[in-house]
Amino acid sequence: MVVAEQDDRLAALEARVRVLEDQATLYRLIAGWGPAADTANGQAAASFWAENAVLQAESMHIEGSAGVRAMIDSDGQQALVQQGCAHVQSLPVVQIDGDRATAINYGRVYLRGEDAYDIWRVSANCWEFARTADGWHVTRRVAHVIDGGPEARGLLGRATSRMRGAP
Amino acid sequence: MVVAEQDDRLAALEARVRVLEDQATLYRLIAGWGPAADTANGQAAASFWAENAVLQAESMHIEGSAGVRAMIDSDGQQALVQQGCAHVQSLPVVQIDGDRATAINYGRVYLRGEDAYDIWRVSANCWEFARTADGWHVTRRVAHVIDGGPEARGLLGRATSRMRGAP
């Protein structure tokens, strides 16, 4: 009887710890994007994207981890890296639902200028993840530059819609 | 005997997991502030503030979650959102003491300019939280712009005072 009760408590703890570990993993995937982008390491960047993932931003639409890899390995990305760039991801609002998860955060791209750094880009990001046999992968990331328009607000609204009492 | 020992270990684990979950929740409340502010969604912003909370910054003193809601819904905030703004919160130093918690971090407001983004505001923030039957809420946030003066340093000092060996 007591043992059965302990069994339930163990199972509950195991489930709670798993969610915490999932959250740590998702933080890590998000935090790892910058180092991969800023070293133009397409293989590393693509390694945590699902094979059929989608990366979308303004007019850009990239398909698959192979597409992510090609973008990060491109001449344009290499030029940014040679100038000195930092793709920094902010603390995300993560929502985990079993084997699916989303995260909303801000990305900023700092570019080396003559005397200081310029902030070339500030964007709202919505990340989607799926857990596979091989761990968590990004299945979709939609980003939109913060420009006063409705697109970025729409992405950020996906974070607020999960807060208590939100419409 | 062995079962009683396991009971103690279970209880200890449950308490430790609860602290980790609390920390994740507080990170989430802090990370959620930006998306609410940058969509001028007063209801979402106010949803995780206590009814009698206080929001203070330089000469501003706002009372209650209703006051927070009114500020986020105001014309001034709407104008910032139309221009393109991002309120980004940094990784906080969180201290949890049972049903109370504090967090110290930096806030930055990026504003869309003509060619790049301006950093309109960098502030030191001290957040206070309380756990209620309805979960964690912000009970007080004091922010002060980083201007070389003693106020912001006083807020940041609340983080350092909790480090090992600090005065």
Next chain:
Amino acid sequence: MVVAEQDDRLAALEARVRVLEDQATLYRLIAGWGPAADTANGQAAASFWAENAVLQAESMHIEGSAGVRAMIDSDGQQALVQQGCAHVQSLPVVQIDGDRATAINYGRVYLRGEDAYDIWRVSANCWEFARTADGWHVTRRVAHVIDGGPEARGLLGRATSRMRGAP
């Protein structure tokens, strides 16, 4: 038999929770650096550095927690603080291996200017930590400004080398 099985599950959970706690502690040490630097509180800054730690950046090489303390207490640091500075650390990629750990992230130094803030410095950071009887301490931090050169890329590459499938 059942009790022995529960014992194994308890031990596994205890180990997993410990890693999560370690990660939270390392986040906290990283997040605490800014508040110590921006209040020029050398004692607080040094309190989480190992006695024989090394702090390296470009041409700078500082030895020991005493060296860290002296740097933070220096006139140069005080001048930055009087002008208004914010040393903000980004979400890190943390890797824990027992009693050792590393973290890769970005640091930014915002300086108060006339009308807005300048970004004086954006750097890649590689932190190394060790667990002692007295808790986790920084044993080494190597930072390099993001300038398009290979040094910062080398530090960031230490994060990508830990991602799945990376070279």
